[in-house]
Amino acid sequence: MGKDVRVQITSGMFTALIVNLVYPKAIGLTQGIMERQAGGDFWLATIFAILQGGLVLLLTVWVVNRLPNRSLAEQADVVLGKWIGKVIHLSLFVFFVGAFGASAISFVYHLMDYFLPDIPIYVFVLAILVVTVYALFHGLEVISRMAIVGVFSILMLNILLLIGSLKDFDVSQLLPVLQSGFTHTLWVSRQHDTDWAVPVAITGLILPYVSKPKEWRSSALVGAFFGGVTVLMWPMLEAGVLSPQETGQYIVACMQMARSAEIGHFIHRYEMIMVAFFGISLLVQLMLCLFGASLSAAKLIGLKDYRPAIVPVALLVGIAAYLLVLDHNWAIIWLADWWPWLAVPVGFGLPILVGLLSLIRYKKIKQLAASGSVAQNA
Amino acid sequence: MAPELQEMLDSKTRVKLAHNTLMMEQILGESADIVRRDLQCGGTDGVPGVLYFVDGLVDERQLEEGILRPLVGLNDASFLRNVEADDQTVIDRLLIHSSISAVDTYQKAVESLLSGDAVLWLDQYASAFVISVRGGDKRSIEEPQTESILRGPRDGFTEHIRTNTALIRRRIKDPSLRIESIIIGERTRTDVNIAYIADLVKPGLVKEVYKRLQRIEIDAVLESGYIEELIEDAPLSPFPTLLGTERPDRVAAGLLEGRLAVLVDNTPFVLLMPTYFWEFFHASDDYYMRYIAGSFFRLIRYLALFISLTLSSLYVLLVSFHQEMIPTQLALTIAAGRESVPFPVLVEVLVMETAFELMREAGIRMPKPVGQAASIVGSLVIGQAAVQAGIVSPIMVIIIAISGISSFVIPNFSASFSIRLMRIPLIIASGTLGLLGFLIVLFMMSVHLLSLRSFGEPYLAPSVPFRPNDQKDSLFRFPWWSMKTRPQMAQSADRQGNNQRPQKPSHQSAGAEDGTS
Amino acid sequence: MKWISARYVARIAPFILSVFLTGCFGQEDIxxxxxxxxxxxxxxxxxxxxxxxxxxxxxxxxVGQTGAPVGGxxxxxxxxxxxxxxxxxxxxxxxxxxxxxxxxxxxxxxxxxxxxxxxxxxxxxxxxxxxxxxxxxxxxxxxxxxxxxxxxxxxxxxxxxxxxxxxxxxxxxxxxxxxxxxxxxxxxxxxxxxxxxxxxxxxxxxxxxxxxxxxxxxxxxxxxxxxxxxxxxxxxxxxMTIPETRGALWFLGHETSREMVLHCPDSSGKWTTLEMRTSHFVITPHLLNGKVSFVIHLRADFDLVEADCPSVSSNLVLTHALEMEARIKLREELLSAIHLSQRTGSDFLRLGERVEDRYPAEWRTLRDHWPQTLSRAEFLIHVKSSIRSPVLLAVPTRPGSVSKEVIK
Structure with missing residues (x-):
């Protein structure tokens, strides 16, 4: 970890990051929320959201690619001026605090409700903070490598679940489709869009650190595709095995799914193994949310390095997460009714906004791109 | 070192024999093993000289045949008194020996003397003549004690560094195999050699190793462990980032993959760098046995890694937090076995782990026959009596035994120790926070492992970061004919020609009767 | 300087963790x-x-004694x-x-x-x-x-x-x-x-x-x-009665390896037994002018596992007759379950779901008075059964010499 060594993320790691960022919250809490709003069409809403998310992800890559040395927020700084840039950093900061809270809700409710009901919530939150801060001090590169481990565990989790529940799968449960209407389903897909907002925002931040700008688009596409497929397996199975009504019945639908799986008659309740795998990818998500929050906070104050910001931001985020997690009912209301109004405008809005503005101020971008490359060579 | 001593060592030698010998004796003092032999080259009117050597470090036969006999038995020493005679005359005409040199400081003379060379002073010559007659007793080449294999060479490194370099050189007759020497240790002046193949090793690695070795300021280097701790990347990590091995074939294979070896005199353990984590789970006969068997043994060892790290903590986790995970029949069996055990599971595990470690340590430290007896008695007491007395549950004995045996499966003992050490935090965390604790400690351990580097190489490569080309020699060992390229770590990729896979002999072309194949 | 503090925090993190390891939350040995x-x-x-x-x-x-002696x-x-x-x-x-x-x-x-x-x-x-x-x-x-x-x-x-x-x-x-x-x-x-x-x-x-x-x-x-x-x-x-239960099991998707005891075809009043090997059950709803009907295809393959029919000399005769009987019996079982459902208005056969999957738009109007619609629904049942194997015996078991009662 030399000071002067520029962090380099390979395109494989970048793909892994996207998968890890979209997966964990999406399979658990989001599906239950969407079922309650769209009924049996929740798996269709997931597909819609995956398409939207993939599209915005590609847009982000395209926008950043125009000035490959600057993150999305820094481009906004340049294009919109310093003060609006500050506002954008602030909104990103709030967004990441919220994303951290949403992931923390997933983490705590999976582990606490199903495994460790006697451990107080503050222990969970402290544990998350200790791990994420520890990892964050090792730098972005270590987190990105951890994401590869995360993808491995996502694969394992999906395979384990498939083995344990495919025999109960009933295709007819997926039908009928679009009972709640096309527009309504599309509207409900905003819930899963919140999960895609996280990888989009992180991509906007870290893309300049990813090596080989030529491969950005293909790795983002692969990441979105792989993330989409791994996520989509869950609503399909939840609908086909549990039935939509039962999915909607639970706060954490995927755990209900996992604890219904059995391999033969001997191995039931191997959900603990699955949750161990799940936890790894969820912790990667949490680390990156904290990273995003620290980076935006550092930019907001005007620090060069994000590391000094980690501990104060972690404390703040920890308090926010604790307050969110504390009450199950409130957490679910917040996730279903409030969080989309923050996540989607910031996560999806920023790349669209910067993209549009950079089209308008095309000349300045070109100048900057030219001077930027010169500066880099020098 | 005292400044006046350093001053003496640095001073120039003079032509007067008496001065030189006086200086030598002042520097070296009275030592029983340093022998001074006065002699006359060429009879009574010959040149007086003094020969110094260290008893036990020199080869006495060589000393007698190669130095004393020609010197004392010289008939005419007049050419030595010739005005034109210089150091080269002595080297050319007087001493017929394969390795000889003239030095002009006491420092060099003394250092050579203490390394086992003979030092000859002649009157009227300002230089000391260093004659290499190094020898003395050394252990013969034996099979390594720590890394036993089924198939493969039986020779192992010894304490003698030249024997060790010879063992490597004998395996790689490549002109670009370089063995460079550096001396480390203020007082021990230990020979440290760096071996590498010049056109395979990545540029910069040799320089980096040199830089780290030259940084060392220490009075003594008694084993390569000193060097390891002084140059490794992560001095605080519980995991080793350098591979220590006793097997010359392992070192040779490492050199051929573009690694660099550091040999230290007086120890059979040679350091290989850079090292990946997974390499501690490879044994050299993975490469000598047929690839299917080799791959299978590797899988078994990775399984052993997993078991040895997590089995006891998983047991604690399941039995004291997540009982619903255990199949009912097994749950009842475990509960029945624990019925009379007075301790909580966590305490029971820690007690048993400690007992196991005690037995293991006793087995190493005791003289061999006694050590065996100790482990038999120990295992009987713990396995049978403790269960019957109701102090530990039978399942616990099984768990500890399996995880203990698994840790012995890991071929490299230093990695095996670190893994064993790491399971203690895992056990404690699992016993207090259940799944959460287990998850968090395991996660932090992974983050730590991922952050490690060994001489610039990521520690967990080729898994993370994923290197598709190096997968042929990580989880499985692919057949030799398919490993066309060297690992990414090496500078040059080509390892073998195309189509090395043996083909069924084609009868048409073998017959070659019509030649139209 | 920043680095010193960063590393410091990273290093003390495990110790912070160990502070709250001291309590054992919810730990209970098995x-x-x-x-x-x-x-x-x-x-x-x-x-x-x-x-x-x-x-x-x-x-x-x-589980019996596994460890130290405990008072059982x-x-x-x-x-x-x-x-x-x-x-x-x-x-x-x-x-x-x-x-x-x-x-x-x-x-x-x-x-x-x-x-x-x-x-x-x-x-x-x-x-x-x-x-x-x-x-x-x-x-x-x-x-x-x-x-x-x-x-x-x-x-x-x-x-x-x-x-x-x-x-x-x-x-x-x-x-x-x-x-x-x-x-x-x-x-x-x-x-x-x-x-x-x-x-x-x-x-x-x-x-x-x-x-x-x-x-x-x-x-x-x-x-x-x-x-x-x-x-x-x-x-x-x-x-439900036993036939009703058996009929309902088809609809609930529990394909089974059941046995079926039938009369011998020779009016001797003795019994033969079939064991079901494989089966295939398909039900398709149809909607015509607001009237619901269902077409059921059932195919079942049996093995002949026991036959006490001394007068039947050939497996072929036996299987041919039994296939017919099995068909009738399966049909009766299906009908009894359907009739129970129609009579009581309880859709335990999950027929409504099948209509909903096929006709989602029409279902919205149907669902409000589904029990009534169900009771008027028509069922068209096609049952096929075949006896593929007489297991080990090539001819049915019969006494070698004809006994005296039969001669009389």
Missing amino acids: NNLAMVMAVGIDEGKRPGTVLVTAQIARPSDA TGKPIWTAAAEGRSIFEAMRNLDRFSSRRVYWGHNKIIVLSAAVARHGVNDAIDFFTRNHELRMRTWVMVTPKSASEIVASKTGLQVIPGDSVDRLFHYSAYTSEAPPVDMRTFQATFLNPTSQAVLPRVDIVQRGMPATHKEEFGTSPQVELSRAAYFIGNHMVGW
Whole structure:
């Protein structure tokens, strides 16, 4: 970890990051929320959201690619001026605090409700903070490598679940489709869009650190595709095995799914193994949310390095997460009714906004791109 | 070192024999093993000289045949008194020996003397003549004690560094195999050699190793462990980032993959760098046995890694937090076995782990026959009596035994120790926070492992970061004919020609009767 | 300087972690748990209360001696019962006199008494699916007797009764007289807006025992799994007969390896037995002018496993006649289940879901008066059956010499 060594993320790691960022919250809490709003069409809403998310992800890559040395927020700084840039950093900061809270809700409710009901919530939150801060001090590169481990565990989790529940799968449960209407389903897909907002925002931040700008688009596409497929397996199975009504019945639908799986008659309740795998990818998500929050906070104050910001931001985020997690009912209301109004405008809005503005101020971008490359060579 | 001593060592030698010998004796003092032999080259009117050597470090036969006999038995020493005679005359005409040199400081003379060379002073010559007659007793080449294999060479490194370099050189007759020497240790002046193949090793690695070795300021280097701790990347990590091995074939294979070896005199353990984590789970006969068997043994060892790290903590986790995970029949069996055990599971595990470690340590430290007896008695007491007395549950004995045996499966003992050490935090965390604790400690351990580097190489490569080309020699060992390229770590990729896979002999072309194949 | 502080924090992180490792939250060793193997729910003595009966395993008696000698009681289970206004309260009341924490994670069966089931199962489903300790694969069943009686009864081969009922379900495919329903399926059908739930029925029967070798046959009454109960909404409505249950099993998707006993084709009044090997069941709804009809295709392949028909000389004759009979019998079973459903207005055959899947738009108008529509629905049933194999014998077993009675 030399000071002067520029962090380099390979395109494989970048793909892994996207998968890890979209997966964990999406399979658990989001599906239950969407079922309650769209009924049996929740798996269709997931597909819609995956398409939207993939599209915005590609847009982000395209926008950043125009000035490959600057993150999305820094481009906004340049294009919109310093003060609006500050506002954008602030909104990103709030967004990441919220994303951290949403992931923390997933983490705590999976582990606490199903495994460790006697451990107080503050222990969970402290544990998350200790791990994420520890990892964050090792730098972005270590987190990105951890994401590869995360993808491995996502694969394992999906395979384990498939083995344990495919025999109960009933295709007819997926039908009928679009009972709640096309527009309504599309509207409900905003819930899963919140999960895609996280990888989009992180991509906007870290893309300049990813090596080989030529491969950005293909790795983002692969990441979105792989993330989409791994996520989509869950609503399909939840609908086909549990039935939509039962999915909607639970706060954490995927755990209900996992604890219904059995391999033969001997191995039931191997959900603990699955949750161990799940936890790894969820912790990667949490680390990156904290990273995003620290980076935006550092930019907001005007620090060069994000590391000094980690501990104060972690404390703040920890308090926010604790307050969110504390009450199950409130957490679910917040996730279903409030969080989309923050996540989607910031996560999806920023790349669209910067993209549009950079089209308008095309000349300045070109100048900057030219001077930027010169500066880099020098 | 005292400044006046350093001053003496640095001073120039003079032509007067008496001065030189006086200086030598002042520097070296009275030592029983340093022998001074006065002699006359060429009879009574010959040149007086003094020969110094260290008893036990020199080869006495060589000393007698190669130095004393020609010197004392010289008939005419007049050419030595010739005005034109210089150091080269002595080297050319007087001493017929394969390795000889003239030095002009006491420092060099003394250092050579203490390394086992003979030092000859002649009157009227300002230089000391260093004659290499190094020898003395050394252990013969034996099979390594720590890394036993089924198939493969039986020779192992010894304490003698030249024997060790010879063992490597004998395996790689490549002109670009370089063995460079550096001396480390203020007082021990230990020979440290760096071996590498010049056109395979990545540029910069040799320089980096040199830089780290030259940084060392220490009075003594008694084993390569000193060097390891002084140059490794992560001095605080519980995991080793350098591979220590006793097997010359392992070192040779490492050199051929573009690694660099550091040999230290007086120890059979040679350091290989850079090292990946997974390499501690490879044994050299993975490469000598047929690839299917080799791959299978590797899988078994990775399984052993997993078991040895997590089995006891998983047991604690399941039995004291997540009982619903255990199949009912097994749950009842475990509960029945624990019925009379007075301790909580966590305490029971820690007690048993400690007992196991005690037995293991006793087995190493005791003289061999006694050590065996100790482990038999120990295992009987713990396995049978403790269960019957109701102090530990039978399942616990099984768990500890399996995880203990698994840790012995890991071929490299230093990695095996670190893994064993790491399971203690895992056990404690699992016993207090259940799944959460287990998850968090395991996660932090992974983050730590991922952050490690060994001489610039990521520690967990080729898994993370994923290197598709190096997968042929990580989880499985692919057949030799398919490993066309060297690992990414090496500078040059080509390892073998195309189509090395043996083909069924084609009868048409073998017959070659019509030649139209 | 920044680096110093960063590394410092990273290094002390494990120590921060260890601070809150000091408490043991919710840790309970397995030998301090009273593992419930089966639970029964009855109505309590006072109105509005429930009586929960739990069958708890004594590990050392259940598995035999495994470790140090422990005083065994010789009885592998201990049954405890407690009342409460809610199930949870009753369970907590169990804790009052259980020396170990009552632990539900290994519960295998939930028995509801018919009274509870008729009164409403909403509370039971809510409780058992809300609780994280309980497995979702727990079998649920209804008994006409009191549930506590079932839970406390002993069985033949297994040491733990809960375990033996669990196995009964795993092998229920061999009798196929009761649908295996676990908590998750029960919940899913219960939540489903159109379909109605079905639960298997357990009863206690006195097995016939000869006066000699009394203990060999088991002196105590045995648990028997046969037939099913059907629901409308929250409440159990009635019991199905064996043919109705067998017919319903086709619709519920429990393909089985059942046996079928039929008359010999030679009017001797003797019996032959078929064993079903493979089967295929397809049902397609049709909607025409607001009228619902269903077309059912059923194909079943049998093996001839036993034939006591001395006058039939050829397997071919036998199988040909039996195929016909089997077809009629399968058809009767299907019809009896359908008629029950139509008569009672309980869509336990999940026919509404099939209509909804095929005609989602029309379903919106149909669903409001579905029971009435169902009772008027028409069924077209095609049954095919074939006997593929007479197993080992090439000709049926017959006496070599014709006996005298036949000559007369």
